[in-house]
Amino acid sequence: MNKKLNRLLVIGLVAASVITACKKDKDLVPVPQPVENEPEVITTMKLMFVDSSNASNVYYATFRDPDGDGGTSFDIFDTIILQPNKTWYTSILLLNETVSPIDTVSNDVLEEANDHKFCFTPAGVSATVQITDLDGNGLPVGLQSKWRTSGTGSGTMQVELRHQPGTKDGTCTSGETDISVVFPTKIQ
Amino acid sequence: MILRLNWFILSVPFLLISHQLHAQNCNGSISGKVIDEHDGSPLGLAVISIQGLKKTVQSDENGNYRLDSICNGDYILLVRHKECDPLRQKVTVKGETIVSFYPEQRIMDLESVTIQAQRLTSQSTQPKDQVSPEKLDQTKGLSLGDALKTVPGVNTLNTGNSISKPIIHGLHSNRILILNNEIRQEGQQWGIEHAPEIDPFIAGKLSVIKGANSVRYGSDAMGGVVLVDPRPLRDSAGINGEVNLIGATNGRGGTASAFFDGNFRKLPAFSWRVQGTLKQNGTLSTPKYNLINTGLKEYNFSYALGWKKQHYGAEVYYSQFNTTLGIFGASHIGNLTDLDKAFHSSVPLETGKFTYKIGRPYQHIEHELLKAKCYFDTGKRGKLTIIYSRQYNLRYEYDKHPPLNDSLAALNKPDLQFEITTHTTDVIWEHRTARHIAGSIGINGITQGNTYEGRALIPNFRNYSGGIFWIERWKKKHFELEAGARYDYKWLRIYKYEYIGNATYELISPIHHFENVTGNLGAIYKKDSSFNVSLNVSSAWRAPSVSELYSSGLHHGAAAIEYGNPALGSEIAYNAILAIRYQPSDQLFIEVSPYYNFIHNFIYRQPTEEPVLTIRGAFPGFNYVQTDAILKGCDFYANYKIFKRFELTGKASILRAWNKTQDNWLIMMPADRGELEAIYRFKSHGKIQKAYLSVSALYVNKQWRVPQNVDFAPPPPAYFLLGANASITVKIAQQDIEFGLSVQNALNQSYRDYLDRFRYFADQPGINVLGRIKIPFHFGFK
Numbered sequence: 017m018n019k020k021l022n023r024l025l026v027i028g029l030v031a032a033s034v035i036t037a038c039k040k041d042k043d044l045v046p047v048p049q050p051v052e053n054e055p056e057v058i059t060t061m062k063l064m065f066v067d068s069s070n071a072s073n074v075y076y077a078t079f080r081d082p083d084g085d086g087g088t089s090f091d092i093f094d095t096i097i098l099q100p101n102k103t104w105y106t107s108i109l110l111l112n113e114t115v116s117p118i119d120t121v122s123n124d125v126l127e128e129a130n131d132h133k134f135c136f137t138p139a140g141v142s143a144t145v146q147i148t149d150l151d152g153n154g155l156p157v158g159l160q161s162k163w164r165t166s167g168t169g170s171g172t173m174q175v176e177l178r179h180q181p182g183t184k185d186g187t188c189t190s191g192e193t194d195i196s197v198v199f200p201t202k203i204q
Numbered sequence: 205m206i207l208r209l210n211w212f213i214l215s216v217p218f219l220l221i222s223h224q225l226h227a228q229n230c231n232g233s234i235s236g237k238v239i240d241e242h243d244g245s246p247l248g249l250a251v252i253s254i255q256g257l258k259k260t261v262q263s264d265e266n267g268n269y270r271l272d273s274i275c276n277g278d279y280i281l282l283v284r285h286k287e288c289d290p291l292r293q294k295v296t297v298k299g300e301t302i303v304s305f306y307p308e309q310r311i312m313d314l315e316s317v318t319i320q321a322q323r324l325t326s327q328s329t330q331p332k333d334q335v336s337p338e339k340l341d342q343t344k345g346l347s348l349g350d351a352l353k354t355v356p357g358v359n360t361l362n363t364g365n366s367i368s369k370p371i372i373h374g375l376h377s378n379r380i381l382i383l384n385n386e387i388r389q390e391g392q393q394w395g396i397e398h399a400p401e402i403d404p405f406i407a408g409k410l411s412v413i414k415g416a417n418s419v420r421y422g423s424d425a426m427g428g429v430v431l432v433d434p435r436p437l438r439d440s441a442g443i444n445g446e447v448n449l450i451g452a453t454n455g456r457g458g459t460a461s462a463f464f465d466g467n468f469r470k471l472p473a474f475s476w477r478v479q480g481t482l483k484q485n486g487t488l489s490t491p492k493y494n495l496i497n498t499g500l501k502e503y504n505f506s507y508a509l510g511w512k513k514q515h516y517g518a519e520v521y522y523s524q525f526n527t528t529l530g531i532f533g534a535s536h537i538g539n540l541t542d543l544d545k546a547f548h549s550s551v552p553l554e555t556g557k558f559t560y561k562i563g564r565p566y567q568h569i570e571h572e573l574l575k576a577k578c579y580f581d582t583g584k585r586g587k588l589t590i591i592y593s594r595q596y597n598l599r600y601e602y603d604k605h606p607p608l609n610d611s612l613a614a615l616n617k618p619d620l621q622f623e624i625t626t627h628t629t630d631v632i633w634e635h636r637t638a639r640h641i642a643g644s645i646g647i648n649g650i651t652q653g654n655t656y657e658g659r660a661l662i663p664n665f666r667n668y669s670g671g672i673f674w675i676e677r678w679k680k681k682h683f684e685l686e687a688g689a690r691y692d693y694k695w696l697r698i699y700k701y702e703y704i705g706n707a708t709y710e711l712i713s714p715i716h717h718f719e720n721v722t723g724n725l726g727a728i729y730k731k732d733s734s735f736n737v738s739l740n741v742s743s744a745w746r747a748p749s750v751s752e753l754y755s756s757g758l759h760h761g762a763a764a765i766e767y768g769n770p771a772l773g774s775e776i777a778y779n780a781i782l783a784i785r786y787q788p789s790d791q792l793f794i795e796v797s798p799y800y801n802f803i804h805n806f807i808y809r810q811p812t813e814e815p816v817l818t819i820r821g822a823f824p825g826f827n828y829v830q831t832d833a834i835l836k837g838c839d840f841y842a843n844y845k846i847f848k849r850f851e852l853t854g855k856a857s858i859l860r861a862w863n864k865t866q867d868n869w870l871i872m873m874p875a876d877r878g879e880l881e882a883i884y885r886f887k888s889h890g891k892i893q894k895a896y897l898s899v900s901a902l903y904v905n906k907q908w909r910v911p912q913n914v915d916f917a918p919p920p921p922a923y924f925l926l927g928a929n930a931s932i933t934v935k936i937a938q939q940d941i942e943f944g945l946s947v948q949n950a951l952n953q954s955y956r957d958y959l960d961r962f963r964y965f966a967d968q969p970g971i972n973v974l975g976r977i978k979i980p981f982h983f984g985f986k
Binding site: 086087 | 536539541542553604605607608609610612703705707756757758765766767816817818819820821823
């Protein structure tokens, strides 16, 4: 009985060693080469402002960190310059420029609109922002908005994208920050 | 022990018969080793005698003994050693017979034996602290770090409860070395949220060598070395094993672990072991709320095969470690504002119900080790050992949110993925050239390749390194001296894609060279068994890790952007450590061990002047820079037996860590702490043995010695914790079954620990009650 048990154990062990040793050995590649599995990054946020009274009066403001967080720092960081006492139809474009062709990340945000919300916080400038696009639950998204400028002045405008999976309630408190750029802003 | 005795009584009639049958051939012999059952070290001066024959012999310093001219047949051998319980064991002699004995140390003497042990080859003059078998039992079901923490001067750096890294004298990660079954553990040690990938149940013995020790172990051993040693394989016929079952209330966790050891009568040289562990827990809780997504699943196994003859032997060992662990959800933050919000909220921004499910963010880690070892005696006074190992480590880290892009998200790829494969070879020749001199000479080679996919946090690399060392020891009555030297060389090549604009990257592959000479001098003076003192002066080195040279990116959990510095050079530690042990009587034992560690070119993260602006907002930036650092401190240990059955144990450690160049404290250093434990050992009562009850109190001071304006939040206040342990061994059906109960954080206090990365977000877990059953078994073959 014991002898049989022993033999079984030995066979089992040898079998186990053959099966388990060894996991795939990437080390056999003589020189480890970086593998292409680009993670998703957002490099660029582009704001487009269209004058409600004159569709050919268009402004752009861009923030771009060409290789994403870390590495080299941003290479474009515009000031938002708008004329006073006007309504601006504003749309946001998010890009990943580390890949070719360039990936339009804002399309993915639109697909997951139920989990995302843009928040706009002016400081020192007379501008109010009203979000005009809604998600499937009727809550604001913010890819499209209406900015109403009044008096002249300079300050900042924070544009924030909050990721709120399961917790989106129309406010800016829950979730984490996906994007947060504080644009210098001039109304002149 | 008891079992063996019983078995002996049962086999007496059989012995009498067989003795007569085999009485004709008398050219046989019995030889082998006497080995300490607890730590596997050889026991000298043991007396081995054969019952019924007037044959007695004493083991030599290496534990070897030999009895010649013995007739074939069955005998009872009696092994006695002054520090051990007498051991009776049946031995069947058939020609040249090899048997090793494992007498058990008397429990009360454990502490003193570790100090007085008379070993020549394996031990060094450097202080070595063993986690007592009792503590090893009490921490079963917890992490490796929890077991190591019972040694004074050792702390842990935690990321929640499931990720725990040992810190020795303030140093951790790449600055300490973990030897898992003699092999240096090679995973992604650089990350503070990367715990050692080792199943604690593998350890039959767990010990810590404090102080720099590069000469014997190579690079990285700046603060100390952790030794995880499995039990020696069985070398007498039979099968034994152990089953451990552990349940924990916090996280509703369970652990099951077992091993089987065997040796065949027909093939006495061959031994085997199989071992495995399963572990799972769900959401942990603090006194006030649940720590969302803190579940863990782990399965590990190992096996070993050994072939042992008197003058040579070989061993193959394979182990695999697999874990999937949730990372506390509220610790993942978008930017500094989020962190600030999380820190100022009294309850984490996310809590939830208990579940065993592991959601994002989580880590999945696999580690495998294959080791082959052979050794043979070279003449009468030497032994050559060759060890080869291969390790493969895989680390997947999943971010809190899947990619926005649906097709990317559907792939469910880890956001960070590392694979590192390491091969090592060691050739060591141990020798005894004269009566009082022993030493070892060795060479060692390592090659390692690392690849990543996903986010580029550290680049691909390959390295080759080699070292050569020579250590000699001289020992005479009261004195023991040791001297050693080592030379190391390391070649490292990086393969990194660097952004050059216009969505294009260029491959750069710089080569780095590092070489270092290290040395050590040690002395022990041993007056008698009541007093001994040792002093060690040694050096150690460490090449900068690839993360320190080339990391460039956002650390999500840490909310920081780190910039590596390719110009970094090697760190070099010069370390002095003194250990004074005083044992005036059996009642009292005191150990005081001050140390001083000067580290030249100590690498640390210095904040950049301006925060780094990204599309996610502003982050603190850190550059890796070098300074000269001084880490000095003292460890205390005292044990006092107030009555025969009642004893007190006190432990304390203090540390001062100073950044010399900056004239400031070093960040992330353990606070001063002290622990007191009272234990009552009950009298054995028939079937009930080894019962004890202990209560412990731990005080950890607030770490106020921190650099200002570097950390996100001030260090948490001091805390005080109560714990308790109880154990009882009951003989049921011829087996000594051990039942244990441990209580952690007995008062269910809310507290935070400076060395836990989650202290910014949440409290430490509340009360945890662990129940344990240990079922050993042992039976022989006919």
